[in-house]
Amino acid sequence: MLSFMRFALAATVCAIAFPALAEDKPVLDVYTYDSFAAEWGPGPALKVGFEKTCGCTVKFTTAEDAISTLRKIQLEGKTTSADVLVGLDTATMGEARATGLFAPTGIVPPGLSLPKAWTDPDFVPFDYGYFAYVYNKEKTPNPPTSFEELIALPPSFKIVIEDPRSSTPGLGNVMWVQAAYGDRAPDIWKGLKPHILTMSKGWSEAYNLFLDGQADMVLSYTTSPAYHAIAENDTKYGFAPFSEGYVAQVEVAGLLKSADQVELSKAFLAYLMTPEAQKIIPTTNWMYPVVDLGADLPAAFGTPPDKVLDIDEASIIANSRAWVDAALTALQ
DSSP: OHHHHHHHHHHHHHHHHHHHHHHOOOEEEEEEEHHHHSTTSSHHHHHHHHHHHHSSEEEEEEESSHHHHHHHHHHHGGGOOOSEEEEEETTTHHHHHHTTOEEOOOOOOOSOOOSSOOOOSSEEEEEEEEEEEEEETTTOSSOOSSHHHHHHSOTTSOEEEEOTTTOHHHHHHHHHHHHHHGGGHHHHHHHHGGGEEEEESSHHHHHHHHHTTSOSEEEEETTHHHHHHHHSOOOOEEEOOOTTOEEEEEEEEEEETTOSOHHHHHHHHHHHTSHHHHTTSTTTTOSBOSSOOGGGSOGGGOOOOSOEEOOOHHHHHHHHHHHHHHHHHHHO
């Protein structure tokens, strides 16, 4: 009888405790940019997919863009609540690495489909794209085919670009001009100056100005027309076929050294590269997946550019500030 009573008491305690334990799931705090976590972005679907297997709750903490997210972590330092950061890219990885706040992931990525082989020990890729100038085919039937051809157009032909100090596309644009023209880059910026309607803080503001008809082209991605074709059934947008080639942006995620949930963080980073997660990326973040999805990649994405310009991380670390300063000086 005593044994039975002990068993009954234990069963009662477990019945009372289990709901509380079930609700007390570990929380994975993911720092990222606003549009990633927005209802139309990839974040919500990725959260649902990962939570199905992790026994955890994914919490998104956002800032306006990836650079702002990095600045937030830099300010918080070792006291940050972030477990992982999602949304840095190949132009900002070096700066992030230099903070000393990120740990090697220990993850060996599966076979990836990227502009070049991925060997980085600290960050994992989750999508990629190519910077490009997007235009309206009806308004601009003959877009410029190079930076120099753009410069030669009348000053009334306007573009919108993003600030390289606050926007990853803006920084990517500086890298693009530098990769294409080297020491001539300041001259290209001087030539572009009469055509720049404005330099916005971020991508959304710039793109909305373009859609409102205030500019003829906007700095965006080669995949932006796919959004209009798929989400809006509108095929009047394209990207200017610049003969210089294009610079790739690979977006990455990293593990914080101070992470409370190290194993969950690593599991989440690995999940980002699974086919299940990658199928979410194209029609939510409007970028190319890092794994070959075959027929699951919508045809509107087309084929990635075949001429890709490259700048290695060491050059970016050593020179990016000077390149940005030179561009801004030329635009004054």
